[in-house]
Amino acid sequence: MQPPANPAMLLAHAPIDVVVLDWPPELSGVLVMRPHGPVIGLNRRHSPERRHFSFWHEVGHYLIHRPRLPSGLLACPHPASPRTADLELEREADIFAANVMMPADWVRRSHRRQSTLQALARDFGVTPTAMMRRLRELGLRPVASTAAGGFR
Ligand SMILES: [Zn+2]
Known part of the structure; x- marks a missing residue:
């Protein structure tokens, strides 16, 4: 039995939109901040399991980092590299996703x-x-x- 980390349950009650798009493989997810709720973008080329993790990673950014995020767009590379703008934010979002899913x-x-x-x-x-x-x-x-x- 899986833990109840069901995106549909969250999306039914939160003003979050999800789009799945064709991106280069190194881009896992995107969080776009809007006044009336965020849009989470996921990579169609990734497996459903990776997209599932990326979804919760972006939800983590939204819930944990929203006050610190600039308006606009946060793009999440995978894997994060030392050149990644803010490794700490990426790590925290990964920890959030891991705790929700596992x-x-x-x-x-x-x-x-x-x-x-x-x-x-x-x-x-x-x-x-x-x-x-x-x-x-x-x-x-x-x-x-x-x-x-x-x-x-
Ligand atoms: Zn991220």
């Missing part, structure tokens, strides 16, 4: 049951890369990454 208690419980990284990532609707990063953040040993078998 709550610590849920990950710990699932980690005890699952044998592979792929299975965990699938259960949470994220990429294996995002799940690996989350496991490390929580001090959990990464699980076997082979599709068949694992530690059973």
Whole structure:
């Protein structure tokens, strides 16, 4: 069972619009500030799992950083590089997205049951890369990454 990080539930109650567009692969998401609510842009070329993470990343920018953001547009590259304008903002938005999509208690419980990284990532609707990063953040040993078998 996945945690209830369902974008549709948020979008039904918040003045946030979402557009999905063809962008270069290095651009993950965009947050456009408008007086009556933001627009979140996502990259059509990315997998649904990556777009899902990018969605919550942009929601994180909106909720956490809105007072500090200039009006206009915030573009989020992936991966963030040392040239990224504000690495701290990017990191905070990533932490927000990870906590919404992969709550610590849920990950710990699932980690005890699952044998592979792929299975965990699938259960949470994220990429294996995002799940690996989350496991490390929580001090959990990464699980076997082979599709068949694992530690059973
Ligand atoms: Zn960002």
